[in-house]
Amino acid sequence: MIKLHDLEFEPYISEEEIMMAIEEISVKLNKDFGHKRPVFLGVLNGSFMFASEIIKRFSGDCEISFVKMGSYEGTETTGEVKTLLGLNQELKGRQVILLEDIVDTGNTLVEIDKILKKAEVEDYKVVTLFYKPEAYKKNIPIQYIGMEIPNKFIVGFGLDYDGLGRNLTQVYKRK
Numbered sequence: 001m002i003k004l005h006d007l008e009f010e011p012y013i014s015e016e017e018i019m020m021a022i023e024e025i026s027v028k029l030n031k032d033f034g035h036k037r038p039v040f041l042g043v044l045n046g047s048f049m050f051a052s053e054i055i056k057r058f059s060g061d062c063e064i065s066f067v068k069m070g071s072y073e074g075t076e077t078t079g080e081v082k083t084l085l086g087l088n089q090e091l092k093g094r095q096v097i098l099l100e101d102i103v104d105t106g107n108t109l110v111e112i113d114k115i116l117k118k119a120e121v122e123d124y125k126v127v128t129l130f131y132k133p134e135a136y137k138k139n140i141p142i143q144y145i146g147m148e149i150p151n152k153f154i155v156g157f158g159l160d161y162d163g164l165g166r167n168l169t170q171v172y173k174r175k
């Protein structure tokens with residue numbers, strides 16, 4: 001058990017399970033994008049660890065870029081997704097692979113969909129390490145999913161509770 005701020009969390013997903021999910025996604029990405037010179041677009045802050053693992057395993061040519069979005073206060077979404085750092089690279093006509101640590105309500109994805117459409121990307125695919133099907137209320141397709149999880153608040157492997165827990169190498173769930 002660990003404590004972050006006022007909340008207690010218990011071990012939930014081991015580092016080994018996370019790495020297995022990442023390996024599986026990477027095999028598919030190498031097969032589907034190995035010769036397409038994609039742009040990986042990581043969504044900060046949460047995706048930094050996942051993005052690093054995926055990009056290290058990509059064997060073809062690729063470019064890497066990041067946007068920074070924010071909408072959570074404590075364990076709840078505010079419903080308002082702010083673009084804290086926008087695109088700083090021309091993506092017109094490019095194949096983009098969006099890297100998310102988690103898709104929960106889908107609010108963030110909807111905002112990024114608008115950004116990528118405006119940027120006139122040729123196509124984009126969504127890759128997420130964690131996905132909460134019970135919480136997802138949107139229609140944007142998610143092509144690569146590491147693990148489906150129940151609607152419980154988690155921390156670790158990039159995910160935080162009010163800024164803490166991102167450095168944990170395994171994932172914990174709220175007790």
Ligand SMILES: O=P(O)(O)OC[C@H]1O[C@H](OP(=O)(O)OP(=O)(O)O)[C@H](O)[C@@H]1O
Pocket residue numbers: 043044045046047069070071072077100101102103104105106107108109159160
């Ligand atoms: O599907 P949603 O309900 O929108 O939740 C998913 C988003 O929430 C988290 O970001 P957050 O806004 O907490 O910012 P952070 O990445 O800096 O922690 C996470 O990294 C995803 O980007």
Ligand code: HPA
Pocket residue numbers: 072102104152153154155159160161
């Ligand atoms: O379960 C979660 N944990 C941490 N951050 C999040 N952002 C969306 N869902 C979550």
